[in-house]
Amino acid sequence: xxxxxxxxxxxxxxxxxxxxxxxxxxxxxxxxxxxxxxxxxxxxxxxxxxxxxxxxxxxxxxxxxxxxxxxxxxxxxxxxxxxxxxxxxxxxxxxxxxxxxxxxxxxxxxxxxxxxxxxxxxxxxxxxxxxxxxxxxxxxxxxxxxxxxxxxxxxxxxxxxxxxxxxxxxxxxxxxxxxxxxxxxxxxxxxxxxxxxxxxxxxxxxxxxxxxxxxxxxxxxxxxxxxxxxxxxxxxxxxxxxxxxxxxxxxxxxxxxxxxxxxxxxxxxxxxxxxxxxxxxxxxxxxxxxxxxxxxxxxxxxxxxxxxxxxxxxxxxxxxxxxxxxxxxxxxxxxxxxxxxxxxxxxxxxxxxxxxxxxxxxxxxxxxxxxxxxxxxxxxxxxxxxxxxxxxxxxxxxxxxxxxxxxxxxxxxxxxxxxxxxxxxxxxxxxxxxxxxxxxxxxxxxxxxxxxxxxxxxxxxxxxxxxxxxxxxxxxxxxxxxxxxxxxxxxxxxxxxxxxxxxxxxxxxxxxxxxxxxxxxxxxxxxxxxxxxxxxxxxxxxxxxxxxxxxxxxxxxxxxxxxxxxxxxxxxxxxxxxxxxxxxxxxxxxxxxxxxxxxxxxxxxxxxxxxxxxxxxxxxxxxxxxxxxxxxxxxxxxxxxxxxxxxxxxxxxxxxxxxxxxxxxxxxxxxxxxxxxxxxxxxxxxxxxxxxxxxxxxxxxxxxxxx
Numbered sequence: 093x094x095x096x097x098x099x100x101x102x103x104x105x106x107x108x109x110x111x112x113x114x115x116x117x118x119x120x121x122x123x124x125x126x127x128x129x130x131x132x133x134x135x136x137x138x139x140x141x142x143x144x145x146x147x148x149x150x151x152x153x154x155x156x157x158x159x160x161x162x163x164x165x166x167x168x169x170x171x172x173x174x175x176x177x178x179x180x181x182x183x184x185x186x187x188x189x190x191x192x193x194x195x196x197x198x199x200x201x202x203x204x205x206x207x208x209x210x211x212x213x214x215x216x217x218x219x220x221x222x223x224x225x226x227x228x229x230x231x232x233x234x235x236x237x238x239x240x241x242x243x244x245x246x247x248x249x250x251x252x253x254x255x256x257x258x259x260x261x262x263x264x265x266x267x268x269x270x271x272x273x274x275x276x277x278x279x280x281x282x283x284x285x286x287x288x289x290x291x292x293x294x295x296x297x298x299x300x301x302x303x304x305x306x307x308x309x310x311x312x313x314x315x316x317x318x319x320x321x322x323x324x325x326x327x328x329x330x331x332x333x334x335x336x337x338x339x340x341x342x343x344x345x346x347x348x349x350x351x352x353x354x355x356x357x358x359x360x361x362x363x364x365x366x367x368x369x370x371x372x373x374x375x376x377x378x379x380x381x382x383x384x385x386x387x388x389x390x391x392x393x394x395x396x397x398x399x400x401x402x403x404x405x406x407x408x409x410x411x412x413x414x415x416x417x418x419x420x421x422x423x424x425x426x427x428x429x430x431x432x433x434x435x436x437x438x439x440x441x442x443x444x445x446x447x448x449x450x451x452x453x454x455x456x457x458x459x460x461x462x463x464x465x466x467x468x469x470x471x472x473x474x475x476x477x478x479x480x481x482x483x484x485x486x487x488x489x490x491x492x493x494x495x496x497x498x499x500x501x502x503x504x505x506x507x508x509x510x511x512x513x514x515x516x517x518x519x520x521x522x523x524x525x526x527x528x529x530x531x532x533x534x535x536x537x538x539x540x541x542x543x544x545x546x547x548x549x550x551x552x553x554x555x556x557x558x559x560x561x562x563x564x565x566x567x568x569x570x571x572x573x574x575x576x577x578x579x580x581x582x583x584x585x586x587x588x589x590x591x592x593x594x595x596x597x598x599x600x601x602x603x604x605x606x607x608x609x610x611x612x613x614x615x616x617x618x619x620x621x622x623x624x625x626x627x628x629x630x631x632x633x634x635x636x637x638x639x640x641x642x643x644x645x646x647x648x649x650x651x652x653x654x655x656x657x658x659x660x661x662x663x664x665x666x667x668x669x670x671x672x673x674x675x676x677x678x679x680x681x682x683x684x685x686x687x688x689x690x691x692x693x694x695x696x697x698x699x700x701x702x703x704x705x706x707x708x709x710x711x712x713x714x715x716x717x718x719x720x721x722x723x724x725x726x727x728x729x730x731x732x733x734x735x736x737x738x739x740x741x742x743x744x745x746x747x748x749x750x751x752x753x754x755x756x757x758x759x760x761x762x763x764x765x766x767x768x769x770x771x772x773x774x775x776x777x778x779x780x781x782x783x784x785x786x787x788x789x790x791x792x793x794x795x796x797x798x799x
Contacts, residue, residue: 137798140190141789147798154182163256176599183795188782191789192270201272203265211264213237218264277781278774288766292757294708294727295765300751301706301726302689304698305716306679307743308671316670318663326662327655334658338650340594340614342624343579344642345587346603347565352557359551363418363425366547371415376431376545384547385424390508391500392436392541403428407542424550432543436499441534442510443492445477446484448526461520461527468518474531483526496536506530553637562632565639569631575621578643591645596796605636608799613642615796620644675744679737689734689748702750717742 138145157178161170170178196202211218213234225232225240247254327334351359366383373379380388398404406416410430417427445464449457464481468474475491482488499511506528509521513532521528553561572581582589592601594611601607610633613624623631624642633640648657655662682695693700703713708727712718719740726747729735735747755761 137794138187139790139792139794140187141194141791143190145186150182150186153186154179157182160256160259163253179799187786187789187791189266191785192273192782194789195785196269196273199273199276201269201276203268203272207268208261208265211268212261213241218268220260220264224260274774274778274781277777281770281773281777283766283770283773285762285766288769289757289762291708291769292762292765296707296755296757296761297727298705298707298753298755299726299729299731299749300702300704301729301747301749302700302702303716303722303745303747304689304693304696304700305740305743305745306675306696306698308668308675310743311671311674313667316667318666318670322666323659323662324655326666327658331652334653336648336651336653337595339648340644341591341646341648342594342610342614342642343589343591343645344610344640345568345582345589347561347568347639347641349553349558349561349637349639351551351553355554355557356551358554359549360418360420360425363427363547363549367415367417367427370427370429370545370547371413376429380545380547385550386546386548388545390504390543392432392434392511392543394438394539394541407544408540424548426549427547429545429547430542431545434541434543435538436511436541437535437538439496439498439536440510440513440532441496442494442513442530442532443474443478444484444487444494444506444531445474445482445492445529446526447481447528448483454522454527457527458520458522461529465518465520465529468529468531477529493533496534562634562639565632565641566630569623569641572641573623573631575643575645578623578641596793604638604640607633607635609633610635610640610642612796612799614644617644618647620647672739672744676737676739679744679746683734683737683746686734689746692734692746704751716740719745722747 135147136144137147137150158170158175161174161178162168210216212221217232217234217237221237222232225237227233241257244254244257370379370383377388377390380386393407395404395408398407400419400421403416403419406414407428407430410416412430412433415427415429418425419428420426445461447457447461447464460481464477468477475493478488478492482492484492487494497510499507501507502510503523503525505521505523509519509528509530510532513519513530515532515535518529518531521530568581568585568587572578579589581587590603594601594614596611596615598611599608601610604610609626610624613626613633617624620643622643624633624644625631626633631641633642679692679696683692686692690700692698701715703716703726706713706723706726708724710723713722716722719742721738722740722745725735725738725745726749729747729749731749731752733749735745738745738747
């Protein structure tokens, strides 16, 4: 089963293929049971193209993905942040699978068994399979693949490697199907030669020009009136600009859970009471780890590295075993014991040879490191051994040399070995990276350093204090359950009021730890007249060191924003248009009959500016910003001719082209340009075609009900 282990060892690469960004699908027919459970709306987490998706079906698929991830990584548990990413990935894969499978069926696109055979062990082996089975020389032996498949076929159902292989087959099959679909769409794209030639010619021309710009800010907003009828008319004509996704706004009051005076006194007393036991304790590491909030730190401090002046003085005048404190810093009471005193080098220069364990076999790695150590001690050159054996390729090319480094820069085991070695002494040290053969080649000046064993206890709110804060929050929630009383009580009691705008997929409200439950509550409630309730039907939510009482204050449905919600934005655009007309009239008048752009600038008291190397394809004008109207005007303006006023994003411009240059456009240039344009359109098509199908599928996302 060596090849199966190899599959597992290369799990990261395959994970990219299997789980990558909407282009791969996880196999399974868990969704097929969704329709029969349509009536059970409590378990419906989504509707896609009219198909009901049950939370249990989703969870089954998600759990499957988690198990595959564990197999690939060798981990027994997946970190919480990765779990969230995987949950989102599985959702996106489900949506794409349903949406695209409908399209595949309609178009008759599929992958035959013969085609799959060819991708796995035929003449056209898929890159994923090739990566798994390629030898050191980069070739693939089909017999090795066949041998592995025979082992997998004979393995019992549920064997992790067998399930993993089925995932790989499904992934490459789905990827091939998607590739066929994208190719079909892309073959329908056509870029006419005449258009390409015109764009190439436009792009080949570059201009230098002078310009003046009269900013819209020079006209006061108060002098330009905008009526409600104008706002409504603009809204009607530009409604597509005001599309919005569903969102909700909440107002909430945080009630802080802060330690009381009694909590500070109790924490200080606890630390003071343990001082005697700490002083008499021999095993400082164990005592700190068992009693402190922070694990024992083996670091040896120089005098200037201890910022607390009183502790610094104690540490470098006291004796080993003496205890300082209690002292208070960073909301924490502490005791510091002098655990050790040494004369240590300020820095060391070292080299190493790293032997990484194969399949987690640290004993074999250590044995190889020991044998290399023996070779070096018998006269072999360290640098030669490092170059030919070290798995740390970054240092191997330099004979294993790591240069000079100070204490704390390396992983702890490596650090301790280096700083406690004699010059040229060779040691073998084990770290999480493998077995290291270490040799310190030079030592910095030795200085006095102390190792401190520190017992720390952070001051936190006691249960009594927490209950008191909860009682205040509960009383507020109980007495102010409707919108009017909620806001009145905030004002009367001079409480802190905060607002949050939420979307269905909002994971965290700034300032509130793990606040997803509050987001879910906001989207479960359609009433804006009562406070939000948590899963225990209480109006008090707890997030870290805060209790929160919240009310739903606004609902924005998916679709188009109401006129009143975008009136200020519209007013700003209309006002800008009116200012532009006024400025255009002024500049037209002042530039009439003008002999130069400078004379216009002087009349308007404007600065004459210049830009160079601007073409039709330029994205922005240095010093002016993104001004597409100005760029297009400059690219076609006759040299030496004053332009008419041009309405831009920042103001109104007048231009004068001072120089033009043009690169020769050959057939080869046009072909390269065409290829680049087609490639860009193809990339866009892959995304936009799916988005169009997804929009047509009317995806109704109800995940907020469950997580």
